[in-house]
Amino acid sequence: MSISRSQTEKIGSIFNGNKFIIPTYQRKYSWTEIERKALWIDIEESIRNDMNHFIGTLSFKQNESEGLSVDTVYEIIDGQQRITTLFILLNVLIERITDEDIRDEQITAFIGTKGNLKLKPLGIDGQFLGSVLFNFDNIIYNDIEKRSHKFMYNAKKEFKAYTNAMTLREIEKMIKFIRDRIEVLVFNVEGQAQAVKMFSIINDRGLPLRILDKTxxxxxxxxxxxxxxxxxxxxxxxxxxxxxxxxxxxxxxxxxxxxxxxxxxxxxxxxxxxxxxxxxxxxxxxxxxxxxxxxxxxxxxxxxxxxxxxxxxxxxxxxxxxxxxxxxxxxxxxxxxxxxxxxxxxxxxxxxxxxxxxxxxxxxxxxxxxxxxxxxxxxxxxxxxxxxxxxxxxxxxxxxxxxxxxxxxxxxxxxxxVEKFMSDHTFRNYLDADIYGNGATKYILAEYDGGPLSVEKYSALQIEHIFSREPEFDVRVYGFEQDYDYEKNRFGNLILLEEKINKSIGNSAPINKVNGCLQSEIESTRAMAGSIQKGSFLKEQVDNRRNKLIEYCLSRFVI
Structure with a gap:
């Protein structure tokens, strides 16, 4: 059945007797769960309210039929995201039909076969869509490499979940609704020039279009x-x-x-x-x-x-x-x-x-x-x-x-x-001040340690204070004065520590953190624990450590 030049059509009449190809230059399938769920909700609401559902405009260009095929072949110019999503949904619904003869009849009419789909993206996307429709249970999700393929897989997975609790009567009702009551405004154009012009006009009039598509x-x-x-x-x-x-x-x-x-x-x-x-x-x-x-x-x-x-x-x-x-x-x-x-x-x-x-x-x-x-x-x-x-x-x-x-x-x-925004003098001043919340601190401490760290282990590290931010002890015993709120966040008082260990040692005095710090995989943290255990670890040692860190940074991050 051929599609009229420009008129409202039902989804059922579009797929009946026609085949559609999505050329390789088109966008890959990219609808996410958000768009797919919105379509599902719209269909449910329309069925509930006994009203037709309009899903927008579609633009096609008729191509020559393949071989001796009696189907008319159309190239999708605009609307492939909606068509692909409805195609996958129809497949899920038809698979739920228990009568084998009716199921096969519906598959043939609206889906096709794995090697001869009614809707076929060109290239490997077409091969994968065939697998999603006819070999879904054998696909290993973690082996999927292309983003568009993941979206196709997830579309079928979600629709299978949505339809799982539906009765056969509800399944049949939804198939009939999609076939007979979902409407689209179809533009069947004669050539590429008309297609491009129409596509541009439609989307310049306010329909949402992403920046790459617009360009x-x-x-x-x-x-x-x-x-x-x-x-x-x-x-x-x-x-x-x-x-x-x-x-x-x-x-x-x-x-x-x-x-x-x-x-x-x-x-x-x-x-x-x-x-x-x-x-x-x-x-x-x-x-x-x-x-x-x-x-x-x-x-x-x-x-x-x-x-x-x-x-x-x-x-x-x-x-x-x-x-x-x-x-x-x-x-x-x-x-x-x-x-x-x-x-x-x-x-x-x-x-x-x-x-x-x-x-x-x-x-x-x-x-x-x-x-x-x-x-x-x-x-x-x-x-x-x-x-x-x-x-x-x-x-x-x-x-x-x-x-x-x-x-x-x-x-x-x-x-x-670097010299314009962060000269050595300015860099030194920043490093010598309150550095605790700075974006570079964790990286600098990890580089200072020098040990091999995977991204996973690095992500699990936190910046810990040797002398706690909210101490449960008198910091003056260690040489700090009234300016402790400033001093505690300077470089010399900061180490890297795994999150689990950090939570366990709390705000206790440095000597009470030693056992926890010795469990760390960070060598400099274990060394710090050893220095504290040795005794006489005071503000003076914190200041000396800060100066070493500053000199390290000036020599390590130099250009």
Whole structure:
């Protein structure tokens, strides 16, 4: 059954006699539990209230049928997230039908077979979707490597849970509802130009669209309208790599537990902040993702009459963006396998502002030679001082993308940032003051200890006071005066201790902490316990230890 050019259709009529492919350049399946649960709740409420449910617009382009297939084949231009989710839900519901003949009939009509699905993402996503639908129980979740595959697996797992308590009558009622009463506004377009134009218009009118989709859409629009579609395939290819890289970055960041609230806007803005050369007139290191998108759109609009300039801009900008996204992904893969990098990336944790520099250096094979400099910048400027020199960092990132800087030149640039914000004199003053709550303290103490520490063991460590913050003893006996509230948080009075041990020793005097500290895996903490046990451990010894730590930092974190 063919789909009308533009009208409201039922989900059942869309799948009946038709097949859909999701091209490789499209976004991978990315609906989370939040979106899937919202759809489920909407369907439940609509069934309860005996009303149809409208799920928005879908855009298709008819393709030639495969071989002798009687099904009409459509390429999904817009709406694949909703279609895929409903497809998985229908599969779960149909599997619950007890009558084998009816079940097989429904599977054939709406799902297809493992090798010939009614809805098929191209590439390995299509193979995995087939496994989710027909071989779900044999999939080992921990073996799944792609983020889109995890989302598909979780979609079926959640829907199986939702339907578990439903009766056969309720199952049949929901299947009929999805088939006959879920409606979509369908646009069946004739060609790519019409598809891109319609997609852009729909999403410019307020429907939610993520920043990468918006950017791809606007570049496709200018290619279609002003370059005779000459760059359409190129744009699709570049964004396929960008989308895949972004999905892998999300998985890797969770594995490594770094990068905080990394999202699409992050990779989009990080690339922009290191790409001043593409936007010589409008580049600003404080532009938001939306402003950057408007800059891209405005720049295309300003040069659209010059075909050559428009083609050069789209090609060069997207090639660089693709390489940046791929480099970002490869960086995290390398971190995962490199213990020296794990130490700095996962224990110290670089501030997000430094990542445009880090990615550019990694892309140029210069990160290994500059990692210690970046570590020093992070420790001294970002962590100890607690400042975030955005302008300096993004300016340098952009320069790195424009010129082949030598290691010495990079060293000099980073040194200038350190001297501007955290000279040796200023660094010494910060280290000599109240340092307890500082972001660099734990890392410095771990480096001072020098022992091998896994990320897991490092994460379990806490900063403990030798002389307690709220002492249950008279600190004056140990040489402290009225200024103890200030003195207690200085470097000499701080050690690393495992959380479990720390909880057990409480606020007792140092001599009563010895047995606990001797159980620590931190060598310097055990050595401290030995010094306390030896006797005469007073404020003077704390001051001496602070001075040693300060001198260590000035020699260890030098650029």
């Amino acid at each position: 791809k859409s606007i570049l496709m629009l200018y290619s279609t309208l002003h370059l005779n579609e000459e760059l359409n395939s190129f744009i699709n290819d570049q964004f396929e790599v960008i989308f895949d890289s972004y999905d892998e970055i999300l998985m890797l960041k969770d594995e490594l537990n770094i990068l905080g609230r990394f999202e699409e806007n992050t990779i989009f803005t990080h690339h922009y902040y290191s790409s001043k050369r593409f936007f010589p007139e409008s580049w600003n290191n404080r532009n938001s993702a939306d402003t950057i998108f408007e800059n891209i759109k405005g720049h295309c609009e300003s040069i659209k009459s010059n075909k050559s300039n428009l083609e050069i801009f789209i090609k060069e900008y997207l090639t660089d963006f693709k390489n940046f996204a791929h480099g970002y992904c490869d960086l995290l893969k390398t971190v995962k396998k490199n213990q020296d990098m794990i130490k700095v990336f996962c224990k110290l944790e670089f501030t997000a502002t430094l990542y445009p520099i880090i990615v550019r250096l990694f892309m140029q094979n210069k990160l290994a030679s500059t990692l210690s400099y970046l570590e020093t910048v992070e420790v001294r400027v970002y962590k100890t001082r607690g400042t975030n020199p955005i302008a300096d960092a993004y300016w340098l990132a952009s320069l790195l993308s424009e010129k082949d800087y030598s290691i010495d030149e990079i060293h000099e640039s980073l040194k200038n940032i």
